[in-house]
Amino acid sequence: MTQPFSSLAEFQALLEQAGGPDGSAIEAAQDRDSHLTKPPGALGRLEDLAIWYAGWRGDAAPRIENPQVVVFAGNHGVAARGVSAFPAEVTAQMVLNFQHGGAAINQLCASVGASLDVIALDLDTPTADFSAGPAMSEAETVSALATGWKAVDPAADLFVAGEMGIGNTTSGAAICTALFGGSAADWVGRGTGVDDAGLTLKAQVVVEGLAANPQAKGNGLEALRCLGGRELAAMAGAIAAARFHKIPVIIDGFICTAAAACLETACKGALDHAVAGHQSREAGHVQVLQEIGKEPLLSLGLRLGEGSGAALAIGVLKAALDCHSGMATFAQAGVADGG
Known part of the structure; x- marks a missing residue:
């Protein structure tokens, strides 16, 4: 599918025009939940998740049958500063591992019945070093957003974006510092396993990045352009496209959440169709x-x-x-309703 934007301004407008969930499906799902053979609220957050999902799919009793996972890979110019425990060549090596079925994500997708696509974005051309200026031009950012947008299968009923890119925890930390404030040290973590000296270097690089890109402060799409990477922009584009197709999203770890935060900062409510999959060990993820x-x-x-x-x-x-969607109601089961 061709993306309906050709500039960051048009992408911003698209976020602002995005539709919401189906209110009638939410009401019908809530009604169904109230008649299932269980005490009210007994399934805790599972009930809220089901109703949320039903609203976005427009179906009071849906199932997940076609989940899609896409891993985007990109290389970062800032990696040359030594912010990772691994060299940039590992990005391409891991892409091959994904394609050959040898990574953790391959096994996890198989275990939950999800399809997996792997998309490498110009690995031979790293982004610019954001500690000296913007990581990407507007055209490069739009291109990466478009790659993500077009990667979403309209027939999917759940979407997950993943990433691979040496140096991208530094990018994620820089984005979060620009968007939410605090010190660089609050946001940087050990990523691939850097030592204390590496952690200090990452914080310094983030400080330099913010000084070199003042336009990124508080601006979601500019933070993505100036401090992000192609794979982060692609994840943002994919998450936005899923909203367009009424496909619920599960957000992954720190880097994916940083990319998603660019959307939420650009347009409040842009992530209403998304839930957070997990809390990682990376320092800034909880925040x-x-x-x-x-x-x-x-x-x-x-x-x-x-x-x-x-x-x-x-x-x-x-x-x-x-x-x-599968439980019986009190009437169907012939069980007396406690209400």
Whole structure:
């Protein structure tokens, strides 16, 4: 599908014009939930998730049958500053691993019945070093947003975006600092496993990045352009496209959440069709989830990326829908309603 935007201004307008959930489907799902063979509220958050999902799909008793996971990969010029424990060549090597079925995300997708696509964005051309100026031009950002937009399968009924890109936790930390304030040290984490000296360097690079890109402060799309990477922009484009297709989204870890936060900052409510899959071990993830108002479904100490935590959370959402849509009502089961 051709993307309906050719500039950041047009993408901004698209976010502002996006539709909401189906109110009648929400009411019907709530009514169904009230008649299922369980005490009111006994399934806790699973009930809320089912009703939320039903609203976005326009179906009072839906199931998840075609979940899609897409891993976007990009290289960052800032990696040359030594902010990662691994060299930039690992990005392309991991893309091959994904394609050959050897990564964690391959196994997790298989376990929850999700399709997996892997999209590499110009790996031979890293973004510019954002510590010296904008990471991407507007045209490069729009191109990456468009890649993400077109990656979403309109026939999917749930979407997860994952990422791979050496140096991208530094990018995510820089975006969060620009959007939500605080010190760089509040947002940087160990990423691929840097030592204390590496952590200090990451914070310094983020400070330099904000100084070199003052236009990114508080501006979602400019933060994405100036401090992000192609894979972060692609994730943002895909999350926006899923909203266009009424496809609910599970957000992955720190880097994906930073990309998603650019959308929410650009247009409040842009992530109403999304839930947070998990809380990772990356230092800034808890804080950015709070900033965008998302409570994670899981907290398992993951810090892998690849969409892994969100893919794992597909099982939770599937279970919520199976209970909601598959359970008998009191009338169907011949059980006396406590009400």
